[in-house]
Amino acid sequence: MTSWLRRLRGVFGMGLTWAVGWAVVGGAIMEGIVDPHGRLLDMWPQTLAIPGFLGGLTFGTLLWLAEGRRRFEELSVPRLTGWGALVGLLLGVLAVTTGMGREVLPFWSRAFVLVTPLTLSGALSASATLAVARVAARRERLPFGGLRTIADGEPA
Template sequence: MRRWLKRLRGTLVMALLWAVGWGLAGLLIGVSSLLLPWLPWDAFFAVFDAPLPALAVPGFFGGALFSVVLGIGEHRRRFDELSVRRFAGWGALGGLLLSMIPTSAVLLGSASRWPIAAIIVVPVTLLSAASAAGSLWLARRATGHRELEGGRAVDDLWLTDALAQDLMTRAE
């Protein structure tokens, strides 16, 4: 029971982090459209007619899907054992699954805007891959700070021998 609560908490944190990141990405798109009016923003705004911070909603579900996909695919590994490329690959898979939600609605006939479903696959997949890479970077950064504050030995910090020697000589 406790393990499931821990996984649920991790999924919720990942979903919230992605929601914040995607909401900020939406604001960045809006600011860019004002600062760079010569770029073809009309195509984007013709498809996405919601307020730009509303990208936080698919970001939340994308983060949750990514967390589930990562939990299934890499359930026996820690973050420090995964490469950024592998993490981004799982993020891309989560983004592809996320983009399949509106695509399946179009295929089932409940939505009439099939161009939207076709257009969002690539950006959602790429944004999910980037979000996953950023999530790994944040997780490693947070873990590194905790280990440093906890006073662990240099060997426990995964430093190379050369870097450990350099740190030891600087400390003297």
């Protein structure tokens, strides 16, 4: 497989990863905070999965362009968190400029309510993605598909 196809697959995989993560958070919000008794239609998973997918695509593309020579798990946590926060900020600005929630809140309140959580979500998603990638890279280096043995010098 050529290099650009592999990177394109990685960008799409990043979008799917963020979408699933944000959908799980949306389900937790709905079940834990909004409707703990399950009487309402659960709309939060798909509501958050869509911007999660767009954020993941943007994040993957940004990493492809800015950090293309490094492997993902080689990147530092602060740098990757900064890229994720930038993607979240861009998503928040996009939501505010398209007029999301304009009939409920004035502009500055809407900007704060949309931009702040999306920026924090982007930063958290980026750092969580790096943590998962590092665990996966560590498992690949272990024998037997991730099982530790006494021969490795660590307890079984």
